[in-house]
Amino acid sequence: MSKPHYDREHHVKKATGIGDPQCFKGEAGPAKFKVGDKVRVKDLPDIFYNRTQVYTRGAPATVAELVYESPPAEDEAWDNCDNPEWFYSLIFKQTDLWPDYSDTFANDTLETELPERWLEPM
Amino acid sequence: MPSPVRQKVMQHLNIVGLLQPALHKETHAPYPDEVDNAHYRAYTRMSHDVGGEPDVPIQWEEKEEEVWEHNTFVTCEVLAWRGVWNAEERRRRQNVDVGQTQYLGLPYYGRWLLTAARILVDKQYVTISELSNKIDEVKKRYE
Numbered sequence: 001m002s003k004p005h006y007d008r009e010h011h012v013k014k015a016t017g018i019g020d021p022q023c024f025k026g027e028a029g030p031a032k033f034k035v036g037d038k039v040r041v042k043d044l045p046d047i048f049y050n051r052t053q054v055y056t057r058g059a060p061a062t063v064a065e066l067v068y069e070s071p072p073a074e075d076e077a078w079d080n081c082d083n084p085e086w087f088y089s090l091i092f093k094q095t096d097l098w099p100d101y102s103d104t105f106a107n108d109t110l111e112t113e114l115p116e117r118w119l120e121p122m
Numbered sequence: 123m124p125s126p127v128r129q130k131v132m133q134h135l136n137i138v139g140l141l142q143p144a145l146h147k148e149t150h151a152p153y154p155d156e157v158d159n160a161h162y163r164a165y166t167r168m169s170h171d172v173g174g175e176p177d178v179p180i181q182w183e184e185k186e187e188e189v190w191e192h193n194t195f196v197t198c199e200v201l202a203w204r205g206v207w208n209a210e211e212r213r214r215r216q217n218v219d220v221g222q223t224q225y226l227g228l229p230y231y232g233r234w235l236l237t238a239a240r241i242l243v244d245k246q247y248v249t250i251s252e253l254s255n256k257i258d259e260v261k262k263r264y265e
Contacts, residue, residue: 003246004245004246006205006206006245007205008204008205008206009205011205011208012205043127043130043131046163046166046167046168048218049168049214049218050168051170053171053173053174054131054134054135054167054171054173054174055131055135055173055174057127057128057131058125058126058127058128058130058131059128073210076208076210076211077210077211077213077214078211078214079207079208079211097174098174099124099132
């Protein structure tokens with residue numbers, strides 16, 4: 001039986017001495033969003049793996065920071081680094097995420113990072 | 123008025139709160155028309171995405187890591203240094219591929235250990251025969 005060949009060195013060759021995600025800098029192209037932009041999280045299909053919390057889907061958020069360029073988790077989880085994307089740190093209002101959230105704490109926020117594919121402009 | 127997506131998200135979170143490993147309950151493979159879209163989404167939910175699931179408070183206990191836990195961690199890191207997997211593939215296998223029953227039912231490092239064996243089998247660095255022979259051999263030392 002023939003065995004599949006796995007390239008075990010491609011990542012170390014790219015990241016050694018630079019770091020990850022720094023080694024993907026400049027590979028994602030122009031960012032679609034800038035700090036302060038209002039965005040909404042898309043409800044894309046959940047097939048096998050991603051790290052986009054379902055509780056954020058369809059919720060509005062504000063871009064707090066463009067954090068780095070990196071392959072999205074759903075690609076990297078199968079060792080695919082071909083399509084890095086911008087990652088955004090996003091701020092959600094807790095009252096936008098949880099229907100029963102107390103008005104007493106209406107100013108509470110939640111911050112999390114998502115890759116660009118999950119975001120659409122508002 | 124919440125958007126349709128938000129309504130679906132909240133419905134989803136309510137359903138997955140009811141899904142738990144069925145240990146003592148009779149289960150059936152359902153006919154296709156017995157699974158609607160909302161339940162399909164609940165069944166295929168990634169087990170690591172626990173945010174928003176209704177649950178009860180659990181007691182926090184400070185615990186020293188055990189030797190086997192340290193050894194497991196080191197083994198998994200060495201697999202990464204050797205390029206067998208990256209951290210994201212490890213997390214996918216430990217937290218999602220194992221399925222909800224094992225995700226909720228096994229200790230944290232139990233999932234790491236099981237997954238370290240799994241990656242070596244999946245990528246054909248060891249065979250199931252070698253692995254099960256070794257487990258059998260080690261087990262006999264304690265009989």
